[in-house]
Amino acid sequence: MELAHYSDFAVRxxxxxxxxxxxxxxxxxxxxxxxxGASQQMARRVxxxxxxxxxxxxxxxxxxxEAADGGDEVLAVDLLNSLLMEFPVSPQVSGHETLAEDGRPDWHIHLAEHPSNAS
Known part of the structure; x- marks a missing residue:
């Protein structure tokens, strides 16, 4: 899943x-x-x-x-940062998808299922 998928998930x-x-x-x-989506690994663990x-x-x-829609960008960012602090994400580069025309992996970003700062 690329990053756009995660924002779509938030909207849904x-x-x-x-x-x-x-x-x-x-x-x-x-x-x-x-x-x-039933086929996703996360779905099976709910x-x-x-x-x-x-x-x-x-x-x-x-x-x-609602803050963003109301034009209060500072509040929207503060609220989003609060969520990101509570639920840290770890970006991870992946190339398991279809190959590019030149045969190289189609590199893209996923969010790993484990926080990068886990102790």
């Missing part, structure tokens, strides 16, 4: 709730798995506890989007 996560209509489709392990965690993160991501 936020859109599992429609506060104005009092609707929430993120209510089960299967709903969380559907966000990832547990009941993850539903609550994703709902919590969803609310915080919504605040990031």
């Amino acid at each position: 996560l936020v859109n599992t709730e429609e506060p104005a209509r009092n609707k929430d489709s993120l209510t089960s392990v299967d709903a969380v798995r559907a966000l990832f 547990t009941d506890g993850d539903v609550t965690r994703f709902r919590n993160v969803r609310g915080r991501l919504r605040s990031v989007f």
Whole structure:
């Protein structure tokens, strides 16, 4: 997955709730798995506890989007940085996808499933 996939995932996560209509489709392990896609390794590891965690993160991501939409870039960045501090990511270069025309791997960035600063 390239980085654009992760931002798409964030949008899909936020859109599992429609506060104005009092609707929430993120209510089960299967709903969380559907966000990832059934074939993804992460989807297979989802547990009941993850539903609550994703709902919590969803609310915080919504605040990031609302701040950005309202033109408050500083608040949006502060909120996003807070999430990144709590959930550190580790970029990793990968070349397992289709080969480029010249036969070289199609290099791209993934986010590793382990934090780079794990102790």
